[in-house]
Structures are given as C-alpha cells and as structure tokens.
Amino acid sequence: MDPRYVALLVAGLLVLTCKTWALVEVSMEDRVEVFLNKQASIPCVYHMKEKAMIIKWYKKLPGDGSKVLFIIEGELREINDKDYTGRISYTHSYNSSKSQGSIVLTIDKVQLSDEAEIICIVQDNTLKNQDEGHTQLQVFNPPSFPAILGTDRGISVDEELSMVANCKVDNVYPRPNITWYKGTFPLQSSKDVKIIDRVTRNPSGLFTLYSDLHLNVVREDEHAEFYCEVNYFTPGEKRMMESDKINIEVFYPTTEVTMWVNPPKKLLKEGDTMEIGCKGNGNPQPIFTIYNNKNEVSSENELVVFKEVKRSDTGKYMCEILNFDTGTVFEGSIDIMIHYLDEIVVTPEKRVLDQGEDLTLTCNALASLSTHTEWYKDGVHVLEGHVLKSHNASSNTEGTYLCKVTVVSLPELQKQTSLHINVRANPKITEEIVVSPRNKGDHSFNLTCFAQGYPIPNITWQINDLQTGEPLNESSVEYHEKGVGVLSIISVKADSEFTANCTAFNELGITSRSRYVTTFDQGPTTTTATHTKGITVPPKQHQKGGSGVVIAVVIICLLLLAILGSFLYFLYKKGRLPCGRSGKQDFTKENANKDETGMKSGKSEEAVLLQGVNGDKKSPTE
Ligand SMILES: *[C@@H]1O[C@H](CO)[C@@H](O)[C@H](O)[C@H]1NC(C)=O
Ligand SMILES: *[C@@H]1O[C@H](CO)[C@@H](O)[C@H](O)[C@H]1NC(C)=O
Ligand SMILES: *[C@@H]1O[C@H](CO)[C@@H](O)[C@H](O)[C@H]1NC(C)=O
Ligand SMILES: *[C@@H]1O[C@H](CO)[C@@H](O)[C@H](O)[C@H]1NC(C)=O
Ligand SMILES: *[C@@H]1O[C@H](CO)[C@@H](O)[C@H](O)[C@H]1NC(C)=O
Ligand SMILES: *[C@@H]1O[C@H](CO)[C@@H](O)[C@H](O)[C@H]1NC(C)=O
Ligand SMILES: *[C@@H]1O[C@H](CO)[C@@H](O)[C@H](O)[C@H]1NC(C)=O
Numbered sequence: 001m002d003p004r005y006v007a008l009l010v011a012g013l014l015v016l017t018c019k020t021w022a023l024v025e026v027s028m029e030d031r032v033e034v035f036l037n038k039q040a041s042i043p044c045v046y047h048m049k050e051k052a053m054i055i056k057w058y059k060k061l062p063g064d065g066s067k068v069l070f071i072i073e074g075e076l077r078e079i080n081d082k083d084y085t086g087r088i089s090y091t092h093s094y095n096s097s098k099s100q101g102s103i104v105l106t107i108d109k110v111q112l113s114d115e116a117e118i119i120c121i122v123q124d125n126t127l128k129n130q131d132e133g134h135t136q137l138q139v140f141n142p143p144s145f146p147a148i149l150g151t152d153r154g155i156s157v158d159e160e161l162s163m164v165a166n167c168k169v170d171n172v173y174p175r176p177n178i179t180w181y182k183g184t185f186p187l188q189s190s191k192d193v194k195i196i197d198r199v200t201r202n203p204s205g206l207f208t209l210y211s212d213l214h215l216n217v218v219r220e221d222e223h224a225e226f227y228c229e230v231n232y233f234t235p236g237e238k239r240m241m242e243s244d245k246i247n248i249e250v251f252y253p254t255t256e257v258t259m260w261v262n263p264p265k266k267l268l269k270e271g272d273t274m275e276i277g278c279k280g281n282g283n284p285q286p287i288f289t290i291y292n293n294k295n296e297v298s299s300e301n302e303l304v305v306f307k308e309v310k311r312s313d314t315g316k317y318m319c320e321i322l323n324f325d326t327g328t329v330f331e332g333s334i335d336i337m338i339h340y341l342d343e344i345v346v347t348p349e350k351r352v353l354d355q356g357e358d359l360t361l362t363c364n365a366l367a368s369l370s371t372h373t374e375w376y377k378d379g380v381h382v383l384e385g386h387v388l389k390s391h392n393a394s395s396n397t398e399g400t401y402l403c404k405v406t407v408v409s410l411p412e413l414q415k416q417t418s419l420h421i422n423v424r425a426n427p428k429i430t431e432e433i434v435v436s437p438r439n440k441g442d443h444s445f446n447l448t449c450f451a452q453g454y455p456i457p458n459i460t461w462q463i464n465d466l467q468t469g470e471p472l473n474e475s476s477v478e479y480h481e482k483g484v485g486v487l488s489i490i491s492v493k494a495d496s497e498f499t500a501n502c503t504a505f506n507e508l509g510i511t512s513r514s515r516y517v518t519t520f521d522q523g524p525t526t527t528t529a530t531h532t533k534g535i536t537v538p539p540k541q542h543q544k545g546g547s548g549v550v551i552a553v554v555i556i557c558l559l560l561l562a563i564l565g566s567f568l569y570f571l572y573k574k575g576r577l578p579c580g581r582s583g584k585q586d587f588t589k590e591n592a593n594k595d596e597t598g599m600k601s602g603k604s605e606e607a608v609l610l611q612g613v614n615g616d617k618k619s620p621t622e
Pocket of ligand 3: 394
C-alpha cells in the first residue's frame with residue numbers, strides 16, 4: 001500500500017474521531033415558515049460541556065451568498081442590523097445534566113426582507129472549537145381574491161387568438177401560479193390557447209400577478225364558463241382560490257334563416273293582427289329583408305306587423321340576408337293563409353207566402369274553410385244544415401228566421417242574418433174592443449181595436465150615437481203596427497151610450513167587431529160579425545162594475561126592506577126590484593142578443609137607478 005494513501009486514511013480517521021468527539025454540536029430546523037407581520041421563532045440547540053459564552057447569528061443574503069453578522073452574544077449582546085431594532089428577542093438556557101444549551105431567536109413583525117438563511121454559530125469557551133446550524137426563514141402573504149374581467153365586446157369566431165379575459169391577484173408572496181379553466185377543464189397554452197402572465201413587485205416586495213387568456217373562439221364558447229384559479233403557498237400548505245365565472249359573447253355568422261308568425265300555431269282570419277319575423281342561427285342577428293310574393297315589405301327590420309289582415313295578405317313571405325364577406329344569400333320562407341267568411345246570402349228573396357205554399361230557404365256564405373250552418377226560428381234552434389224546408393205554409397210558418405254560419409275550425413269566424421217570413425192571411429180581430437175609462441175633462445173615451453192578418457189590415461171605425469142615431473166623429477186616430485197585426489186607438493167624445501164598430505180589411509177579406517158603450521160604464525156589450533165567414537160570435541161578458549156601488553145598492557135595498565116590511569118583501573120575492581150583485585148583469589142576460597133599440601131601453605132603466613145612487617153621474621170605477 002502506498003504510504004501516501006495510508007497517511008490520508010489516518011488523517012481521515014483522525015478527522016472522523018475529532019468530529020465524533022466534537023466538543024460543540026449545533027442543530028437547527030431546516031425551515032421556519034411564517035406569515036408576513038407575524039412572529040418567527042428560530043431555535044438553535046447545542047451540546048457542550050458548559051454553557052456557551054459566544055454565539056454568532058449570521059444571515060446569508062440571497063444572490064452572492066455573503067454572510068452578514070447581525071447578533072453576537074458574548075459578554076454583551078449586541079445587534080448589528082438596524083432592520084431588527086426593537087423586533088428581536090432572545091432566550092438562552094442551559095441544562096447541565098443534559099449538557100444541552102437552547103437558544104430561541106424571536107423576530108416580531110416579520111418583513112419580506114427578513115427572508116434569508118439564518119446561521120447560528122456556537123463556539124466553546126476556548127474559542128478553538130465551534131459548530132454551526134442553518135435555518136431557512138420563509139415568509140408568506142396570501143393573495144387578494146382573484147379578480148376576473150371578461151372582454152366587453154363580442155368575439156368573432158373568425159378572429160385569431162383574441163383576448164377573452166384577464167385575471168389579477170394582488171399582494172401575494174411568494175409568487176403564485178394562475179391557472180385558467182373553461183368549464184371544468186384547465187387550459188394550457190397550445191395552438192388555440194395563449195396565456196400571458198405578467199408580474200410586478202411593489203416596493204415592499206409583494207407580487208401582483210396578471211394573466212391574460214387569449215383564445216381562438218369557437219361557437220360552443222358562447223355557453224362556456226371561464227374562470228381563473230390562483231395557487232399559492234402558506235406556512236405548511238399549498239392553497240387555491242377560484243375567481244368568479246364569466247361568459248363571453250361569441251359572434252358567428254348566420255347560415256340558416258327561419259321565419260316565424262305571431263300568433264303561432266293559430267289559424268289567422270281577416271281582421272287579425274299578424275306579426276311575422278325572421279331569425280338567423282348566427283350571433284348577432286343579421287339585417288333581414290322581408291318580401292311578400294317578391295315585393296319588399298320591410299328591410300332592416302326583423303319584425304313586420306300587419307294590422308287587420310285581409311285575404312289578399314295570403315301568400316308566401318320570405319326573409320333574406322346577405323353575408324357581405326362571402327356574398328352568400330340565405331333565405332327562409334313561410335306560407336301565410338288568411339281565412340275569411342263572406343256575408344251570408346239567403347235565397348230566394350221572396351218573403352211573403354200564400355197559405356199552403358211550400359218554403360225552401362237556402363243559406364250560403366263563401367268561406368276559405370268548411371262551415372257549419374244552423375237555422376233558428378224565433379230564437380229556437382230548428383235545423384242544422386243550410387237548406388230549410390217547410391211545407392203547407394200557415395200562420396205557424398210565420399216568424400223571424402235566423403241563419404248562422406260558423407267556420408268549424410275557426411269559430412270566431414261567424415256570421416248571421418235574419419229575415420221575416422209572412423203568410424198571407426185574412427184579417428182577424430181576436431180580442432174585444434178595449435174601452436178606456438172616460439176622460440174627466442172632455443168626456444172622451446179611448447177605444448182600442450187590434451187586428452191581425454197579412455198584408456197588415458187597415459182598420460176603420462164606425463161610431464153611432466144611440467140617442468141621436470147620428471154617427472160620431474173620432475177626434476184622434478193612432479195606428480201602431482205590431483208584428484203581423486195593427487193596433488188602432490181612437491178617441492171619441494160622447495154624452496150618451498153609443499156603439500163602436502171596428503172593421504179590419506186587407507186584400508184577402510174583411511172582418512168587424514162592435515161594442516156597446518154607455519157613458520157610465522165601459523161594460524162589455526159587444527157584437528162580432530165576421531163577414532168573410534158569416535159567423536156571429538156571441539159577445540163575451542166583462543164584469544167591471546165597482547164594488548162600492550154594489551154595496552151602496554145593497555144597503556139601500558136592506559133599508560127599503562126594513563121600512564116597507566112584508567109588502568115589499570112580497571114584491572122582492574116576485575123579483576121586480578133590481579136588487580142584487582148587479583142590475584147590469586140581469587140586463588145583459590135578458591138583452592144579449594136583442595137589437596139596438598132593446599139595448600137602449602134596458603140601459604136607460606139601469607142608468608136612472610145608478611144616477612139616483614151616485615147623484616153626480618160619476619162612472620162606477622171612480
Ligand atoms: C435537564 O434535563 C433533565 C433530563 O432531561 C431534566 O430532568 C431536567 O429537568 C432538566 N433541567 C432543567 C433546568 O431544565
Ligand atoms: C407553480 O408552477 C411551478 C411550475 O409548474 C411549480 O413548480 C410551482 O410549485 C407552482 N407554484 C404553486 C404555488 O403552485
Ligand atoms: C195544409 O194545412 C191545412 C191547414 O192546417 C190542412 O187543412 C191541409 O190538409 C194541409 N194540406 C196538406 C197537403 O198537408
Ligand atoms: C186616450 O188616448 C190619448 C192619446 O193616445 C191619451 O193622451 C189619453 O191619455 C188616453 N185617455 C185615456 C183615458 O186612456
Ligand atoms: C190603409 O191605411 C193607410 C193609413 O191610413 C192608408 O194610407 C192606406 O191607403 C189604407 N189602405 C187601404 C187599402 O185602404
Ligand atoms: C164629423 O165630420 C164630418 C166631416 O169632417 C163633419 O161634416 C161633421 O159635421 C162632423 N160631425 C160632428 C158631430 O162633429
Ligand atoms: C160594422 O160595420 C160594417 C161596415 O160598415 C158592417 O158591415 C157591419 O155589419 C157592422 N158590424 C156590426 C156588428 O154592426
């Protein structure tokens with residue numbers, strides 16, 4: 001063996017032995033991590049036979065690696081570095097049973113400038129032996145919440161790598177990383193993605209990080225959510241924060257045009273308001289030109305309103321756009337149908353029928369869709385279908401007919417028309433002549449006669465004064481047509497009883513009805529003669545006598561009975577006295593079918609008696 005090697009080996013062994021038996025041994029933690037402005041405690045532990053007299057603290061500057069002595073513990077402890085003034089405290093203890101010394105250096109309000117490799121050097125009291133320990137002091141400051149800002153303009157899919165969003169975090173140490181996400185996927189720089197980060201440091205040494213995201217935008221990006229995530233270190237762990245999520249507006253060209261109509265899915269009819277418009281599948285919507293049967297109805301407008309549409313608005317509507325870049329024309333179209341229902345026409349025009357005639361009415365209305373027709377007679381539904389047939393016309397056939405036409409699939413489209421059918425008929429007077437109470441002022445009576453028939457009959461009156469035998473003139477005449485009849489009202493001045501004869505006639509015949517009227521009572525004495533048929537209807541009886549008069553007559557009768565005794569009783573039994581409910585009744589029974597003279601005489605008898613009761617000739621109802 002080469003003596004040189006032996007010497008080296010011996011020397012090495014010696015060094016090893018010296019180290020193992022070293023008189024001073026120092027140990028420190030590798031790292032001490034602390035938040036900015038908090039307190040850092042840096043322990044330095046040594047093994048030595050006695051308490052160390054001299055301890056030196058160095059800090060190793062980043063960069064050239066030069067060491068700066070900042071604390072010496074000797075006979076007196078001194079702090080060299082002004083930066084630490086007032087911020088450093090220091091404990092030193094020694095356990096002789098363990099031969100172990102323990103020093104803790106505490107730095108308050110840790111600054112970024114405090115971040116360094118700290119070296120603790122312990123010397124034995126002979127100053128011949130020493131050992132040193134190293135600790136990396138690491139300072140942290142968490143970032144502000146990451147602020148994201150999307151571009152406020154729409155980005156075209158044609159643009160290359162345009163900036164989509166920007167993300168910023170403030171006041172962070174050490175430098176963090178920013179990661180971009182689209183949906184759940186992290187984005188990495190590639191052909192279609194470019195991420196540009198910028199960092200600035202403020203005077204205190206904290207970082208501000210900016211990250212710009214540039215993309216080749218595609219159509220699908222209009223629904224994508226973008227956000228940024230910041231990853232940063234804190235004492236003992238790595239953390240992350242996510243920014244808000246943003247959307248971007250993507251511009252892409254229209255390649256397909258569709259048209260819509262409002263109201264949708266509904267049949268349109270004349271008079272409706274219709275809106276039609278266009279929609280492209282691009283963003284933003286392009287400028288459309290709208291045509292109707294090749295006539296331009298609107299340009300630079302995606303919506304056209306048609307008020308009160310007509311059937312002539314039916315047709316094909318088209319929408320056109322021109323892509324200026326490619327010169328391509330895209331178009332869409334829609335077929336519009338405006339439905340209608342024309343006025344109803346009823347045939348034949350003839351509205352007057354003869355008795356026994358057949359009637360066929362046809363109701364038609366032109367419509368763009370199938371219709372449903374109904375007939376009503378005097379408000380009652382009689383038929384579904386457009387032809388109404390009726391045989392053997394009679395008075396029952398007369399009435400107001402209504403034809404209603406409805407478009408089946410569009411019930412709002414409905415029209416109706418009504419017409420009146422008359423059937424020729426002889427005049428008829430079915431009711432008594434009505435006599436009003438006598439007018440107090442001029443002693444006149446109003447007489448009313450109602451006659452039916454078609455054509456509407458005319459009415460004439462004939463009034464005969466029964467005392468003088470002279471005809472009386474009516475002072476006023478009124479006519480009121482009512483349906484298929486006519487009402488005639490006349491006013492007659494009379495001082496004694498009279499007969500009123502109402503005659504109704506039309507081209508088919510004549511009929512009359514008469515009534516006897518006293519000046520005291522409008523009691524019912526009438527005679528009807530229907531000349532066309534030659535039948536005389538017996539007059540009906542009307543009981544209109546006042547009960548007051550009846551009671552008075554009864555009282556008088558009772559008085560007479562009481563005074564005159566049995567003689568009068570005998571007379572009464574024979575029925576000679578007009579005592580009872582109404583003398584008039586007896587009279588009418590006796591004279592119902594007698595001639596006018598008979599009536600006259602019977603009447604005067606009654607009139608005298610009633611006059612005696614009432615004195616002042618008042619009518620019984622008054
Ligand atoms: C010194 O260390 C021993 C053994 O660990 C322990 O029992 C003793 O309490 C310590 N003395 C002091 C003053 O800390
Ligand atoms: C940032 O990214 C670098 C490189 O990927 C990595 O080494 C570092 O640990 C990251 N920092 C954080 C705070 O995540
Ligand atoms: C027509 O009606 C009249 C009166 O109702 C009736 O007498 C006659 O028999 C009817 N004629 C026919 C053909 O039905
Ligand atoms: C009679 O008819 C006239 C005119 O219609 C009317 O003014 C008057 O009140 C009527 N008299 C009676 C008593 O009804
Ligand atoms: C019916 O009466 C009206 C009104 O008074 C009259 O104009 C008409 O000529 C009369 N008709 C006949 C047929 O007398
Ligand atoms: C009735 O009228 C006719 C014609 O207007 C007239 O000549 C006659 O004098 C009148 N009679 C009475 C009683 O007023
Ligand atoms: C009523 O007058 C008409 C025409 O003047 C006549 O023919 C008829 O007999 C009269 N009727 C009565 C009941 O007096």
